Amino acid sequence: MSLHVLASLVFCLSVSRLKYTHGESIAFGKLAKQSSTYIANRRYYYLAYPASQAINPVYWMTGSYTNYGNPSWWEVDLRGYYSISNITLTAAYNGWHTYMANAYVEVMDKDISLCSDVKVEWCGNVSSTVASGEKFNFTCNATFPIRFVRVTRRTTGNNYLGIGQVDVQGVGATKRYRSYYTPTTNRKVSIPSLTTSAVTAGQCGILCHQNHSCIDFSYSKTASTDANCLLSNKEVPQNSVANNAWTMYTLNNCL
Known part of the structure; x- marks a missing residue:
């Protein structure tokens, strides 16, 4: 058209x-x-x-x-x-x-x-x-x-x-800085919009806040330090897979 x-x-x-x-x-x-x-x-x-x-x-x-x-x-x-x-x-x-x-x-x-x-x-x-x-x-x-x-x-x-x-x-646009995420153990996002590194799950959450398109993220203590924080802007749980080394964090829609 x-x-x-x-x-x-x-x-x-x-x-x-x-x-x-x-x-x-x-x-x-x-x-x-x-x-x-x-x-x-x-x-x-x-x-x-x-x-x-x-x-x-x-x-x-x-x-x-x-x-x-x-x-x-x-x-x-x-x-x-x-x-x-x-x-x-x-x-x-x-x-x-x-x-x-x-x-x-x-x-x-x-x-x-x-x-x-x-x-x-x-x-x-x-x-x-x-x-x-x-x-x-x-x-x-x-x-x-x-x-x-x-x-x-x-x-x-x-x-x-x-x-x-x-x-x-x-x-x-900049989001309000609040970290009310619902954790789901043994799952991770399967199609991350950004793969990065973080020392803790909280730091991974901060990186998600700083990325305007990020809604959900996954963190692993045992994954490669260069790729242990996965940011996602796609629908969850459809955009997730089972993985015992990861925890998936989903944003509370009422923030």
């Missing part, structure tokens, strides 16, 4: 319906979920539209799609803390573009399904009419580091939420 140049300024908390050029989305490859997932019953097979498709450019024509609900929502965990410059929603091209109408965008520092003290910043609303493939650009004014981006659609009754693509632009 071709990208176009943004031809006008976008005011804070406003929506631009113009196309523009930008860098790679920081949401790409991260953990996305939604209130429910629509599964189409074809004649010979079933076709699902999971939340992950809205951040994967391969599915730019169809994206993600929920079942009936109120509210219906979509969310991505950026697996790190960021200062967000803008968020772009693109409507689907498969005839479901109308199911993004009146959806609104918010950013949060914590998992709203788990935590009671979440900081939330409202970024703006999609218009009541949406064309196929139309882009809506939002600029957020959050003064705190962002980890979650959520799109919500509320109606007077049950309805769907369909999103072609979600693009998030931003840079890494």
Whole structure:
């Protein structure tokens, strides 16, 4: 899909319906979920539209799609803390573009399904009419580091939420320095984003804090001193394997 140049300024908390050029989305490859997932019953097979498709450019024509609900929502965990410059929603091209109408965008520092003290910043609303493939650009004014981006659609009754693509632009932000990790013995992350060294598990945790994309880490007393601290920005426990020499530390989402 071709990208176009943004031809006008976008005011804070406003929506631009113009196309523009930008860098790679920081949401790409991260953990996305939604209130429910629509599964189409074809004649010979079933076709699902999971939340992950809205951040994967391969599915730019169809994206993600929920079942009936109120509210219906979509969310991505950026697996790190960021200062967000803008968020772009693109409507689907498969005839479901109308199911993004009146959806609104918010950013949060914590998992709203788990935590009671979440900081939330409202970024703006999609218009009541949406064309196929139309882009809506939002600029957020959050003064705190962002980890979650959520799109919500509320109606007077049950309805769907369909999103072609979600693009998030931003840079890494400094996290609060707190070390509330849940340890799991005899496991380690299998796909580290950084392999480094640390004298203690606490020092490995400090290195994780200093790396804005790090969410979880693993430490071993007996591994090579050059590679005994593994930092990860990917989903755990899916990104983990059994290993008796290691302990895996998973970040508490309510920090």
